[in-house]
Amino acid sequence: MSPAVVVIGGSGFIGTRLCELLRDAGVPFLIVDKRASETFPDLCTIADVRDLAALERELPAGAVWVNLAAEHRDDVSPKNLYHDVNVQGARNICRAAAGKGIRRIVFTSSVACYGNARGTGEDGDIAPFNEYGRTKFLAEEVFREWQLEDAERRTLAIVRPTVIFGERNRGNVYNLVRQIAMGRFVMIGEGHNVKSMAYVGNLAAFLLALISEKRGNVLVNYVDEPAMDMNALVKTVRMELGRSPTVGVRLPLWLGLAIGKLADVAATVTRRKFPISSVRVRKFVSNSHFTTAVSELGFVPPYPMEEALRQTIRFEFLSGDRTGPVFFSE
Secondary structure (H helix, E strand, O other), X not given: OOOOEEEEXXXXXXXXXXXXXXXXXXXXXXXXXXXXXXXXXHHEEEOOOOOXXXXXXXXXXXXXXXXXXXXXXXXXXXXXXXXXXXXXXXXXXXXXXXXXXOOEEEEEOOHHHHOOEXXXXXXXXXXXOOHHHHHHHHHHHHHHHHHHOOOOOOEEEEEEEXXXXXXXXXXXXXXXXXXXXXXXXXXXXXXXXXXXXXXXXXXXXXXXXXXXXXXXXXXXXXXXXXXXXXXXXXXXXXXXXXXOXXXXXXXXXXXXXXXXXXXXXXXXXXXXXXXXXXXXXXXXXXXXXXOOOHHHHOOOOOOOHHHHHHHHHHHHHHHOOOOOOOEOOO
16 A cells, blocks of 8 residues: 655654554555664665655655654764755755655754744744754755745645653653753753743644645644743652652853863863753753644644653653663754
């Protein structure tokens, strides 16, 4: 049976959850990724988005294409990988899509294109502070050009998720919880900066809803509410772990930034990657609170935000299944 949906970059964290929903809904799908899917090895074919010939060979016609492929870590080296994967990869996908007569693409961009923000909606200024955010927005422009080349027949959905967490993910939220669980967490700054987050189960459900061509062209942030400031987030985590509802040790912002810069120098000299850097400190203390028009599209997240967070903590640190794949991301 020909796939109705192709998930490019579908071997990763978000793609695996989306494909589980597609399977449960009985929707035929194919994963195209530079590495094999541990969960769906028989429904995966290998191709790198930087390789146009491979995409033209492996990507089938007659399907909705969902692009999740991205270079996204803070410590990517060399830096041109951001452009090669995120921007040139988008160009290659669009060239392949034009040749195959594809009529709908769903693209996951990022709220990183806004930079530091508080209460920013879809009409917010584009002001990225890193290469990831800059190149994700450039990729959006590539996909918009593809759609406008045949606007009568092609439709495009662009989703800008905030930081994503969930079971089996080893990204920033997991690392924060892990540091608290191990008693190694140190708060930098006052902790009043607000952090929007998104649970992977909710984001995957939203992407599934967007696959329908009837929804037309869409540009939307994906955020689960309510957002918490760092003090509230840390206290929630500590309470779920059975700890006292306090924040603990604090460092002034200037000292945290100094430590991050020292780590940058050490990483350059030793060519090693460290868990702290100046970029990560700035991200930690920044406001990243975003609003979303998701509700205007009639979508209701299946998992309440705070319960999703508590569920993830219980799975990873209290009573979860330790078998199965894990996914490393920022």
